Amino acid sequence: MGLFLLWFFFGIGVIIQAVYLLVIFGRTAWFKSPSKSSNNQIPEEGVTVLVAAHNEYHNLKTLIPKLFEQDYPKFDVMIVNDRSTDRTKRLLEELMVKYPKLRSVTIKYTPKHVTAKKFALTLGIKVAKNDVILLTDADCMPSSEQWIRKMTAPIREEGKTFSLGFSGYEVKAGLLNRWIQFETILTALFYFSFGLWNAPFMGIGRNLSYRKSFFMEAKGFRWLWHIEGGDDDLFVNQYATGKNTSLVIDPEANTTSIPKETWKDYLLQKKRHLHAGKYYRSEDKRKIGLFPLSHGLFWVGGIGLLFYFGFGQQWEQFSIVLGIILLRSFLVVRIFNSASKKVQGSTAPMNVLVNDFMYLAYFWVLGSVSYQAKDIQWK
Incomplete structure (x- = not known):
C-alpha cells in the first residue's frame, strides 16, 4: 500500500x-513578440504616472528626475504624499518648481473604514489629469526611457483596459537575493502565462496601467476597502479578461525595485502579498x-x-x-x-x-x- x-x-x-x-x-518561456507597427496617425494620448508614497523622501529624490527623462511627449507625474512625516512634502514643493508637470496631493489622515494605500491611490486617480494611469512605487526605477510609451501602448493604441508589466529586483549578493530573483520570475510565469492563454488573474502594482474612466465606472476598490493589499492583483483579478487585457513582455517596459535585505523584512512583505490570494476567484x-x-x-x-x-x-x-x-x-x-x-x-x-x-x-x-x-x- x-x-x-x-x-x-x-x-x-x-x-x-x-x-x-x-x-x-x-x-x-518561448514567447515571441508579435511584430506591431505603431499607428503614427493616432495622436499620443496623455498619461499620468501615479505613485503613492509614505515616508519615501530618499526614493522619490531619485525616482522623480528619472521619470522626467522618459521619451514620451504627453505625461505628468502625480505623487500622493500619504501621511509622510519625513521631508517628502518639502522635496515635492522644491521639485514642482523644477518640473512643471509634477503634481502632488497630500493626505493627512486615512478614514477608519478604508486601508491606507487604496485610499491614497483612489484620491490620486480621481485628481489625475489624464485618463491613462500608469502605476509604480517610489522604490522602483523604469528600465528604459521607453517605459511609459511601451507600458501604455496596449491601452492607447489597441483599446485595452489593462496593461500588465513586469517589475524585477536589483541583483545583489546572497541567498536571500537569489531567492527573490527566483520567486519573482516564478510569479511572472504564473500571471504572464495565464494571461497569454487569455485567462489573466493578477497584476503587479509596481508596473500596471489602466484607464481612469474604467476605474471610476467600476467604483474602484469598493469591495476591497477592508483588505490590506490587493490594490493591484485583486483589482485585476476582479475585472481583467482575455479581451480587455494585454501583457507587455519587453525588458524596456520593466521597472526595477529595491529588494529587501533581511529575511524578516522580506517575509513581512510576502505575507502581505500572499494574504491577498485568499480573496481570488475560486x-x-x-x-x-x-x-x-x-x-x-x-x-x-x-x-x-x-x-x-x-x-x-x-x-x-x-x-x-x-x-x-x-x-x-x-x-x-x-x-x-x-x-x-x-x-x-x-x-x-x-x-x-x-x-x-x-x-x-x-x-x-x-x-x-x-x-x-x-x-x-x-x-
Missing part, C-alpha cells in the same frame, strides 16, 4: 508538473494551487521512491525515478532561464534547483500563515 501511494503521488505530480512547465509556463486559486500541490506530490513521491528502491537495491526502478527527476530538473532550469531572458533581457543569477526545492517550505508554510493572518499592514 505504501509503495502504491508513493507511485500515485509521484505519477500525479509528474503529469501536472509537465502540463505547467511545458504547456502553461512554456507560453512565456478558479484562479486552483490555477495557482495546482502547481505547488503537484510540486509537493512530485518531491514527496520521488524522494520516497528513491529511498525505497535504493534500500531494496532495485536499481532499475531507482534509475527510472531518478531519470524522471533529472528530466524535470533540466526542464525547470531551461524554462526559468528562458523566461528570465524574455522578461528581463538576461538570465538572473539564480540557483534554480535549490530554490525550486526551497519552494516546498515557502508555499506551504508561509502561504498557510499568510492566509490566516489578520495583522497585515501597508505602512
Whole structure:
C-alpha cells in the first residue's frame, strides 16, 4: 500500500508538473513578440504616472528626475504624499518648481473604514489629469526611457483596459537575493502565462496601467476597502479578461525595485502579498494551487521512491525515478532561464534547483500563515 501511494503521488505530480512547465509556463518561456507597427496617425494620448508614497523622501529624490527623462511627449507625474512625516512634502514643493508637470496631493489622515494605500491611490486617480494611469512605487526605477510609451501602448493604441508589466529586483549578493530573483520570475510565469492563454488573474502594482474612466465606472476598490493589499492583483483579478487585457513582455517596459535585505523584512512583505490570494476567484486559486500541490506530490513521491528502491537495491526502478527527476530538473532550469531572458533581457543569477526545492517550505508554510493572518499592514 505504501509503495502504491508513493507511485500515485509521484505519477500525479509528474503529469501536472509537465502540463505547467511545458504547456502553461512554456507560453512565456518561448514567447515571441508579435511584430506591431505603431499607428503614427493616432495622436499620443496623455498619461499620468501615479505613485503613492509614505515616508519615501530618499526614493522619490531619485525616482522623480528619472521619470522626467522618459521619451514620451504627453505625461505628468502625480505623487500622493500619504501621511509622510519625513521631508517628502518639502522635496515635492522644491521639485514642482523644477518640473512643471509634477503634481502632488497630500493626505493627512486615512478614514477608519478604508486601508491606507487604496485610499491614497483612489484620491490620486480621481485628481489625475489624464485618463491613462500608469502605476509604480517610489522604490522602483523604469528600465528604459521607453517605459511609459511601451507600458501604455496596449491601452492607447489597441483599446485595452489593462496593461500588465513586469517589475524585477536589483541583483545583489546572497541567498536571500537569489531567492527573490527566483520567486519573482516564478510569479511572472504564473500571471504572464495565464494571461497569454487569455485567462489573466493578477497584476503587479509596481508596473500596471489602466484607464481612469474604467476605474471610476467600476467604483474602484469598493469591495476591497477592508483588505490590506490587493490594490493591484485583486483589482485585476476582479475585472481583467482575455479581451480587455494585454501583457507587455519587453525588458524596456520593466521597472526595477529595491529588494529587501533581511529575511524578516522580506517575509513581512510576502505575507502581505500572499494574504491577498485568499480573496481570488475560486478558479484562479486552483490555477495557482495546482502547481505547488503537484510540486509537493512530485518531491514527496520521488524522494520516497528513491529511498525505497535504493534500500531494496532495485536499481532499475531507482534509475527510472531518478531519470524522471533529472528530466524535470533540466526542464525547470531551461524554462526559468528562458523566461528570465524574455522578461528581463538576461538570465538572473539564480540557483534554480535549490530554490525550486526551497519552494516546498515557502508555499506551504508561509502561504498557510499568510492566509490566516489578520495583522497585515501597508505602512
